[in-house]
Amino acid sequence: MTADVNQDDLDAYVDNQLDPWQRNAVEEWLGAHPAEAARVMSDLHRRNQLRLALALPGERPRDLKAARRLDRAIAPRGLRLGLPSAAIAATVAALWLALGPVGLREGAASTPPPAFVKSALAARDASDLRLAMLSQPEAPDVDPAEIRALTGLVLPQIPEGWVPRDVQVFPSLQGPGVEMVLDTPEHGRLSMFVVRVGGGESSGTVLAGDTGIAWFTQDGVAHVLGARDDPARLADTAERMLGSIPHN
Template sequence: MSHPVDPVTEADLQAYVEDRLPMTRRIEVEAHLCHDIGAAMRVIADLRIRDELRLALGEMPRMGSIATTKAARRLERGLATSRLARRFRQVAAVAMLVGLGWLAHSQFGPLGVGEVVASTMPPAYVADAVRAHRTTLIRAAMHSQPVAPRYDPAEIRSATAIVLPTLPDDWTVTDVQIFPSTFGPSVEMTIRTSSTGTVSLFAARPGTFDVVPATLSRQDDLSAAHWQIGEVAYALVTRGGTDELNRAAERLVDTLY
């Protein structure tokens, strides 16, 4: 018997950011965010600012006054109560840090350092994807290593909680393996394509909820396109060109919605 899911409201999203939802409702909210990219991006921005504030409070010198700490925590809670306040969160966070003396730290700009690094450094799971790709190339050259081209997406999802995208009809799977990774079990697929040659599709659960569009990066002699939908992250790795790789990644992203 199926149970109707209550519509996800703005109050649910705020409670999700503040870690005030029971697990069953969190799952329902995350399912909603997987299909509402606009809401997902707003929630991700809220989570980032929340974590920046918590990091600042956690690393605050002990000499800081209790009153200041309480005021900062009230600020954090208050910022989550209004949609309009989202526009002023970075300004409020900077003002709080300046008041606490953090402006003297030269590495702290207007809370933009983390975003700059994130825009130039691919996520950690991309490095795992590249390692898995190189390992697959080694296995492919060894006659003693069996390949497993047949796979059951439902079984993989049941065992790993990883949802695999639907592959184009002209793609041929030559091997599927469950790999260890930094974040637990991952899936590594070796695929022959007509447009990009041999590629590896890597999927893992990085431990965070996010929505990231297909993004290209270079890893030495390899090209990678990575994206994330909800709690599952993906990376397409090949030696081919980035234009075809990006188009291939976007085709896979479309099948996950």
């Protein structure tokens, strides 16, 4: 990369932080560097996908720039639990952006949903984005023993007929969590987010746009199910899954 256009210039271009003359200069440089142009286009596409997935009211370039700085700070250390670097970037950005409103509407819950529900929604959105990327292959293999050994999280038994499509370890405000995407006969495409939260047992439902959410906690671990389905139906499924989890 030549001295007149550097990585900061490209980041500022993606974040819409340049004036028209600067943008023109960057675009002229990109015209002579097709590989970098393709990467910038991918960054622009990912930014727009995240904004649409999280239903943000307009662009928030400062948040995106901060998310990128946070991503760079985390990426060198890495989460050595099978999380691809691109998924780290998408997840960190999603979690950062998710600090804004996400349109939660209480269902059976008598109190506002716990903070881990917002983390689950961010992980779900990031998974949807990752699965839509050709460069990010699906990772459907589930090894509950390895996940428990490395994260301390005990997964419920997957019901018969459920087909795992993707399993990833995701960062969250509560610590490392496990995000699973499954195809189910009852609920269609379903996400399950598992993270350690402490505290006693609880359960509830909530609506986030057209996504139904049901959660329960047991032995200090939260399990959040999400699908485009009635939250009450998800709650019935969550109750059945609760009995398949061994107590610590």
